[in-house]
Amino acid sequence: MRPDEAAIKRSGGARRFALRCGLLLVMLGVAPVRGAAPEIITMDVGDEPGRVSTEEVRIEDGPFARQLVFFRTAEAPGTLIISTNDRFLYLVLGANRALRYGIGVGREGFQWSGLVKISRKAEWPDWTPPPEMIERQPYLPRFMAGGPGNPMGARAMYLGSTVYRIHGTNQPETIGEAVSSGCFRLANGDVIDLFSRVDVGAKVIIRQAAQL
């Protein structure tokens, strides 16, 4: 086979693979964000395994503090709406009200939008560092059972059958920022509060900024 024919076959194969992944995501009710501009990381910090952030840590001041807001929506009470561009998560309460939480959004959180449900909830979830982190920090365990030094924080709410999660953090200063790792994170005290209000099966809508 000539080199250009091989390249065409590879690119064709790659397109078919991407199409199948896209179709799978659509079937799951979520969609990759087509043509999304690469998100701007506003706080370029990696995970800090071993750093402790307790259950008491909440965002107390400013727009990213948990607060009751006016929120007009047709969605039912108990629905979660995540606006990644604004770094807010809304828990619909009904009667045009919502509880609004400040979130940090990791790279994975910018890569898809759509509708899922909370499939599982966990307290002090486990964490598996990615291989590239193990390369940089080879003293790390390859699996950390949940606890205060774990970057997943105090609670996790798993989204559908995806690998994505709403979770806590041991880096509360990243709330309100776009960071490199993780999905949707809240300060531990705030994620514990959200966790207590959200049921398995709750609807979650992820909204990305409109692409022009």
Add this chain to the structure above:
Amino acid sequence: MSFKVVPPEPLLGKWGLASYRDEKDRARTEKMARVQCKNPYVIAKGPTDGVMMHVADDPDEHELALKKGADGKTYLGFNAPPGDPADRQVVELTPKVLVMKFVDPDTNARYGTFVYVRC
């Protein structure tokens, strides 16, 4: 300084590495450590009496010695008296499992107890 150095041969080889904080998580963490043999932690012999391993928060390997303390416990760490804050206490060592706990309370709180399962 005089303390007894224990032969390091039982530590050599490839291990799956995981950590836990609560004893209730020990059994499942050991199972997860076995899974981590896909990216094993390799312990090789050092140039003298010890093994080449990492200490907390340092990406470089150092030669560490297995040391017998006056308290009857075994420690792994630098050439310093057993029980030094930079050491780890060997909680359990069998041909298949190694369990170590950081002596320094802050490091222990941050990283938990390390479980190594032989691959």
